[in-house]
Amino acid sequence: MHIFHKIEELENHFSTVSKGESKGMVPTMGALHSGHISLVKKALNENKHTIVSIFVNPTQFNNAEDLEKYPQTLKEDIALLETASKDIVVFAPSAQEIYNSDIKSESYNFDGLEKVMEGEFRDRHFDGVGTIVEKLFSIAKPDNAYFGEKDYQQLQIIKKLVEIKKIPVNVIGCPIVREESGLAMSSRNKRLTPELRTEAAFIYKTLKDAKQKFGTESALEVTEWITAQFKKNDLLKLEYFTITNADDLQTIKIKSENKKYRAFIAVYANDIRLIDNIALN
Incomplete structure (x- = not known):
């Protein structure tokens, strides 16, 4: 296992890589779990080299x-990665290494993808996502990058980022990995x-019910x-639920037979x- 904290160290490590040896990347914020490991295993299977940031x-x-409370468990993360393979490059930089002294995001226009759902409730969130992903792609120069569909909106935005900025990387979406209860990892x-973890299974249960109802009912009826x-539910508070086109993520009013739809939900x-989210057709 190679662990680098500096950009120069990572670049030096890959400076001797032969042409044609593909690099797969799994960008993460740590606190790794089985969902991340599923992405890592796919990257390992499909590339000569695998980088996990x-x-x-x-x-x-x-x-x-929320930032202050976000778990940072580098030692445990590395131990979990070693269960998948010891042939992984880990890039774990500091904020200073990535941003120098100027910790701020760029501004992006993602053709409206950034204004709905998460973008509506988390101001400039996707500017931050776009900024770090563009930086990581520039540093690591992967051929393939792997993202989970739990953050489906983020996945669509990263695909749009690659298109807009003409970044030569193949962005690959991977299925949601769930706990035994159905809760998205x-x-x-x-x-x-423990009580909330058990109750949170209600989220996926209602999504599955919504998918069934969507077969015979309108989007408005399902939302209501x-x-x-x-x-x-006394323990869970709904922030939003919406049914959108799978591609542009715009909320729908009337269904069409030839379009793909997805339901998205945020809960406290x-x-x-x-x-969480689910494909409806």
Whole structure:
């Protein structure tokens, strides 16, 4: 296992890589779990070299308390990665290494993808995402990059970033990995009490019910039903639920037979914010 904290160290390590030896990258904010490992294994299977970045990016947090509470577990993360393979390059820089003394995000126009859902509730969040991903791609120069579909909106935005900036990397979306209860795996799950972790399975259960209802009911009817279900739940607070086109993420009113749709949800369990989504057709 190679562990680098400096950009120069990473660049020197790959300076002798032969042409044609592909590099796969899994950008993460650490607090790794089985969902991350599924991405890492796919990268290992499809590339000669695999890079996992571990960096809690300050510019994508619009809530300072959320940034402060975000788990940072580098030692445990490296131990988990070693269960997948010891032939992994870990890049774990400091904020100073990435941003120097100017910790701020660039401004991006992602053709409206950044203005809905997460963008509506988390001001400039995707400017922060775009900034760090562009920096990481510039530093590591991967051929392939792997992202989980739990953050489906982020995945679409990164694809748009690559298109806009003409970055030569293939962005690959990977299926959501879930706990036995159905709860989407997330680093934030570690902060849930046992009671809340059990109750949070309600999120995926209602998404599955929404998918079934979407076959015979309108998007508005499904949305109203979801809202009513969460009003009955004393432990979970619904922030938003929406049904969108799978490509442009715009909320729909009328269904068309030839389009793909997806449902997105954000829920608070106490102060812990959980997101999930599901393909509807």
